[in-house]
Amino acid sequence: SQKIEQNSEALNIQEGKTATLTCNYTNYSPAYLQWYRQDPGRGPVFLLLIRENEKEKRKERLKVTFDTTLKQSLFHITASQPADSATYLCALALNTGNQFYFGTGTSLTVIP
Amino acid sequence: DSGVTQTPKHLITATGQRVTLRCSPRSGDLSVYWYQQSLDQGLQFLIQYYNGEERAKGNILERFSAQQFPDLHSELNLSSLELGDSALYFCASSEQGYQPQHFGDGTRLSIL
Numbered sequence: 001s002q003k004i005e006q007n008s009e010a011l012n013i014q015e016g017k018t019a020t021l022t023c024n025y026t027n028y029s030p031a032y033l034q035w036y037r038q039d040p041g042r043g044p045v046f047l048l049l050i051r052e053n054e055k056e057k058r059k060e061r062l063k064v065t066f067d068t069t070l071k072q073s074l075f076h077i078t079a080s081q082p083a084d085s086a087t088y089l090c091a092l093a094l095n096t097g098n099q100f101y102f103g104t105g106t107s108l109t110v111i112p
Numbered sequence: 113d114s115g116v117t118q119t120p121k122h123l124i125t126a127t128g129q130r131v132t133l134r135c136s137p138r139s140g141d142l143s144v145y146w147y148q149q150s151l152d153q154g155l156q157f158l159i160q161y162y163n164g165e166e167r168a169k170g171n172i173l174e175r176f177s178a179q180q181f182p183d184l185h186s187e188l189n190l191s192s193l194e195l196g197d198s199a200l201y202f203c204a205s206s207e208q209g210y211q212p213q214h215f216g217d218g219t220r221l222s223i224l
Contacts, residue, residue, distance in 0.1 A: 031210075032210065034212060036215075041217070042217055042218075043114065043116070043202050043204070043216050043217050043218055044155070044202075044204075044213075044215045045114070046213060046214065049212055089155065099157055099160065099170060100157055100213070101157065102154055102156075102157070104154035105154065105155075
C-alpha cells in the first residue's frame with residue numbers, strides 16, 4: 001500500500017541549531033513534493049516545492065532535498081528559532097497534480 | 113492571511129444530521145481542494161474541483177458530497193453524520209494543480 005512517513009517522534013532542538021526533518025514514501029512516483037508548516041488551530045502554510053528532477057531547493061533559512069532513488073525528502077531549518085516551533089507536513093503530488101498525499105507531520109520544538 | 117475563507121469556524125451537531133461547509137477560494141484560484149484532518153489520520157484528501165468540474169476524488173465517503181459553483185466558491189455537504197466524522201475540515205485553493213495550495217483555517221465539526 002502507499003505510505004508516507006515523517007519523523008515518528010516529536011523533534012526538540014536547541015535554538016541556533018539545524019533541524020532536519022525526514023519524509024519517506026513507498027509505492028509512489030511523485031512528480032513533485034511540497035513542505036508545509038501548520039500551527040495549532042490553523043491551516044497549513046506552504047513553504048517550499050521541489051520537482052522530481054531537482055535535487056535541492058533553498059529559501060532563506062530553509063532547504064529541501066529530494067532523492068527519488070531513496071524515496072526520501074529532507075527538510076532543513078538552519079539557525080533555528082523558537083518561532084520555528086510548529087508541525088511540518090510533507091505532501092506528494094503525482095503527475096496529474098490533482099491529488100495530494102500528506103504525511104502525518106513532525107512536531108518541532110525549538111528550545112530557547 | 114491565505115485569502116481562503118471558510119465558514120463556519122465551528123459547528124456542533126448531532127448524529128444523523130446534515131451540514132454544509134462553505135469555502136471561498138483565494139482570488140484568481142480555480143482549483144479547490146477539501147481535506148479532513150483528525151488526530152489519528154492526519155490530513156486526508158477528500159476531493160478536488162477545477163473551475164466547476166470535479167477533477168479528483170480521494171477518501172471521500174458516499175455520505176459526503178461537494179460542488180464548486182460558477183463564482184468558484186465551494187461547498188462540502190456531510191450527511192447522516194456519525195461520531196467518527198468529528199474532525200477539522202480544510203479547504204485549500206490553488207491556481208492549478210501543480211501550484212502551492214493556500215489553506216483556510218478550517219471548520220471544526222463536533223458530532224455529539
